[in-house]
Amino acid sequence: MQPEDKRHPPGAPAPQPVNEWAAAEENAVRWLQWLGHGTAQRSRSGADGGIDVTGTDVAAQVKWYGTAVGVRSVRELVGAATGLPVRVYFLCNAGFTRDAIAYADRVNVALFRFSPADGSISPLNSAAEQAYASAVQRHTRPTVEATSAASQFRAFYRETARDASGPTGPASKAAVIVALVPVGMCLAGALVVILARKTGGGPNWLGNAWAAWMTVACLGVLPAVVIAAVIQGRKTPPVRGSSAAGISHPDPQEP
Known part of the structure; x- marks a missing residue:
């Protein structure tokens, strides 16, 4: 089992169990939006052509399977997304075979496994790891900047x-x-x-x-x-405890 901070990084969707294909697609939409694709939404039933989630910059297929997805399904997804100016994702609860992962690395398709217990996703190839790391950095940066700004304000106030x-x-x-x-x-x-x-x-x-x-x-x-x-x-008040050499010592009352 992964550590808690990796399963639910900053800004990640709230944990929700996934127990059927429709819930899997909804879960994929939430995580793809967290990954930076704000327009991600479920495709209309029967009109996806192998693509379950679409957006202006994303196309994804979601599988609710009992076994790992093979390379054939990844090839079919790539064919369905050919010519579209989108980033391609494949999410499955059962993971992917070695051949599927190797092929996805060659064609830059991000592969994720999602947990039926809480919906959290795990990157399974290099493209997915890059997308995941970028999302973590993007969602963490505002917190870091706010903390830095607060520290600077406190120093200025003191x-x-x-x-x-x-x-x-x-x-x-x-x-x-x-x-x-x-x-x-x-x-x-x-x-x-x-x-x-x-x-x-x-x-x-x-x-x-x-x-x-x-x-x-x-x-x-x-x-x-x-x-x-x-x-x-020009106001230069004498510093308590200053020496003739110009070295000032802190005020005993200063924290």
């Missing part, structure tokens, strides 16, 4: 919290003041508009002055942020 809790000297206060100047100008401009409306308007020069004031306030946001960053960057 660094920001440490800086925020550190000493605030004149440079820090100056940076805050510079950054808030455009905000104060915008608030003042809004207050002028409110007062002008309550008094029934104002002289024309007041409107022109207000427009110029708000233009300066809006355009001054970016320079103010840049200047604040420069001021903040």
Whole structure:
């Protein structure tokens, strides 16, 4: 028996018993979609020409057999899929003969055996192993990227919290003041508009002055942020435990 993580890899279909041919085809559809063929669906009864599952990029045959599938059935599947721009799969609960596996390797047909107990699939040749490994990597990558992003965010948060809790000297206060100047100008401009409306308007020069004031306030946001960053960057608070050689030691309170 295979290890549990191989039988049910990330994002794999939920385990379901397969006890007849229709369930086998439905099971194949779910696994082919997991393998990357999102348009996979069962073929119409009697119109498949030897192909039980089709899609824009996939063609598959599914067998519910008591014995291993021989090379003849694989050849027939290849003939039915000839000329189609698809990846060809063959799934069977009983597996395949050595001759069938050797032929499938030559024509790049992926062979899988599925378990009647839970529907899980096992690759039986090189084409199937490549398809399976690619699917595992594709379904695992989002989790890895999300974990990496979460780790980076936690590191950024800790660094920001440490800086925020550190000493605030004149440079820090100056940076805050510079950054808030455009905000104060915008608030003042809004207050002028409110007062002008309550008094029934104002002289024309007041409107022109207000427009110029708000233009300066809006355009001054970016320079103010840049200047604040420069001021903040020049803040060099003494490091506790630093030596004359310039080697700093961590704060005893830092985790």
